[in-house]
Amino acid sequence: MDATTKYIIKTTDLSIGYASKKHISTIASNLNICLEPGNLVCLLGKNGIGKSTLLRTLTKVQPELGGTVLINNAKLETLTNADLSKTLSLVLTERLPDSSLTVYELVALGRQPFTNWIGYLTTNDLEIIQSAFEQTNTQHLMNRKCYELSDGQLQKVLVARALAQDTPIIILDEPTAHLDLHHTINTFSLLKNLAKNFGKTIIVSTHEANLAMQLADELWLMTPSKFISGKTATLIEDNSLDQLFDSELISFNKTLKQFTVNHS
Amino acid sequence: MVNHLKSYKNTFIILLVVLLIFCLINISLGSVYIPFKQILLTLTSGEVEKDSWRTIVLNYRLPKAITAILVGSGLSISGLLMQTLFRNPLAGPFVLGISSGASLGVAILILGASFFGASITSYAFTNFGLAIAASSGAFLVLAAVMLAAIKVRNTMSILIIGLMFGSLTSAVISVLAYFSSAAELQQYMFWSFGSLGNLSWQEIIALFTIYIIGVSMVVFIIKPLNSLLLGENYAKSMGVNVKQTRNITLIATSLLTGVITAFSGPIAFIGLAVPHLTKLLFNTSNHKTLLPAVAISGAIVMLICDSIAQMPTSEYTLPINAITSLFGAPIIIWLLVRKRKIYY
Numbered sequence: 001m002d003a004t005t006k007y008i009i010k011t012t013d014l015s016i017g018y019a020s021k022k023h024i025s026t027i028a029s030n031l032n033i034c035l036e037p038g039n040l041v042c043l044l045g046k047n048g049i050g051k052s053t054l055l056r057t058l059t060k061v062q063p064e065l066g067g068t069v070l071i072n073n074a075k076l077e078t079l080t081n082a083d084l085s086k087t088l089s090l091v092l093t094e095r096l097p098d099s100s101l102t103v104y105e106l107v108a109l110g111r112q113p114f115t116n117w118i119g120y121l122t123t124n125d126l127e128i129i130q131s132a133f134e135q136t137n138t139q140h141l142m143n144r145k146c147y148e149l150s151d152g153q154l155q156k157v158l159v160a161r162a163l164a165q166d167t168p169i170i171i172l173d174e175p176t177a178h179l180d181l182h183h184t185i186n187t188f189s190l191l192k193n194l195a196k197n198f199g200k201t202i203i204v205s206t207h208e209a210n211l212a213m214q215l216a217d218e219l220w221l222m223t224p225s226k227f228i229s230g231k232t233a234t235l236i237e238d239n240s241l242d243q244l245f246d247s248e249l250i251s252f253n254k255t256l257k258q259f260t261v262n263h264s
Numbered sequence: 265m266v267n268h269l270k271s272y273k274n275t276f277i278i279l280l281v282v283l284l285i286f287c288l289i290n291i292s293l294g295s296v297y298i299p300f301k302q303i304l305l306t307l308t309s310g311e312v313e314k315d316s317w318r319t320i321v322l323n324y325r326l327p328k329a330i331t332a333i334l335v336g337s338g339l340s341i342s343g344l345l346m347q348t349l350f351r352n353p354l355a356g357p358f359v360l361g362i363s364s365g366a367s368l369g370v371a372i373l374i375l376g377a378s379f380f381g382a383s384i385t386s387y388a389f390t391n392f393g394l395a396i397a398a399s400s401g402a403f404l405v406l407a408a409v410m411l412a413a414i415k416v417r418n419t420m421s422i423l424i425i426g427l428m429f430g431s432l433t434s435a436v437i438s439v440l441a442y443f444s445s446a447a448e449l450q451q452y453m454f455w456s457f458g459s460l461g462n463l464s465w466q467e468i469i470a471l472f473t474i475y476i477i478g479v480s481m482v483v484f485i486i487k488p489l490n491s492l493l494l495g496e497n498y499a500k501s502m503g504v505n506v507k508q509t510r511n512i513t514l515i516a517t518s519l520l521t522g523v524i525t526a527f528s529g530p531i532a533f534i535g536l537a538v539p540h541l542t543k544l545l546f547n548t549s550n551h552k553t554l555l556p557a558v559a560i561s562g563a564i565v566m567l568i569c570d571s572i573a574q575m576p577t578s579e580y581t582l583p584i585n586a587i588t589s590l591f592g593a594p595i596i597i598w599l600l601v602r603k604r605k606i607y608y
Contacts, residue, residue, distance in 0.1 A: 085503030092497055097351045099493045099549040105269065112491055113503040119487040
């Protein structure tokens, strides 16, 4: 077998950014990622450094500027939306458009890549939907309308939808942006549990750096100078985290495994 | 496993019964009084007392009722499609300029006739000629709006662009009207009042054929339309070909709206309001339920409007366009004020 087989996501000299007819603006280059399945990855970086651009590139929303991306050993550029929808599911940061969808309907939509032309749910589909509700502990919300949910409940339900899609990889773009500490920790522990006990590969972009230190198996750091990826413990040891924010106000405290504010 | 999707079987049965009742009421009403029993006899091919009654029912009232059903359901489906595609409750065939496009097509044909030196009595001015002109006009304007829609992603901008195209076409129609003869102008005015009558069986078959083509296209995009409820990015991530879905939606809408506007004039209100009415009634966004529901409700509303337009027992028939807005708009306002916000 090929040596790359064990990696679920592998990028080689990937450059990301935006290309228009007139010029190319590269946001980051030389991204080399080797990710094994079953890990919770936190993608950290300042606002505007290109976290979303990286996620958009990995999910084929925008094309890579250079290098290659292998998802499950298949070249990303050769995959269609339909192929990708069976490997990779998303939880986006954008607001859902107004609708009177029920929570059950929303989660059931996750089965779309697998259902027939009219979207008929087989017994197998219904079982997968049921277990998506159980894994996220949201059964009690099933018959509610999506617009009735709080931000915290909605986030869990959106994770349930991604689980119903039953893909090995789930990518979440700032899932805790609107949540309080309680719901943030809840969401992260849910994701940790899905990675640890259900073998899902979960990639989360987040600003919750201190939580990421405690829960992430791997970190992807987008620093102003370069992209660093590795095991959380390794990156804490080799001082990589100091480079994350090039500010005199914040520093990384190795013993506490936390970012702290520098008092003058 | 339990399927938690709500079943609306009973509501649908009730709606279909209501549709049948209003269909019979519609056929019973008209300037000539015909006993209800005689109408039923005619419809079931029984013996009728007067031959003229049979002729009136079979050649005037039944075609009109069928036209009302096709027009009401087709416009309502188009409205629903536009509201989902643009994720905007204000969208409808009328707002996006499809109807004004159809009007422009017809205006160019009727009012522009003198420019091209054609005579008003030529073949081009039969219902079929009008249908082709209206459909091409509708498709052109919709395509222009869609091209703009690809460039601008903001939904509100797209609606404003649709309105602008509406203004543009009205302006062109004004210029054409200014140079037209009184007879041409009158023919165009009568077309723009809207009318469900005067369709021969042959024309109804043409309307029905295109209606069926349009509706069958819609059936195949029910699934992707449902994923579009979560927005385009989620839809893509669930394997939906968004561009293809958008194109099918547009073609189906322009076929339905184009052909309906062609044969019955630019009928206002139905395409915008019936989807709202149905969403209030069914309280769902699932297109598998909404599409048939909107189609049946649209047919019922159109039959009711047409029954009112005939001004029972009088010899006059009001323009259908006036009735749809005059009686429909207050009902929607009342429902919205009384009930609650409608979610899409």
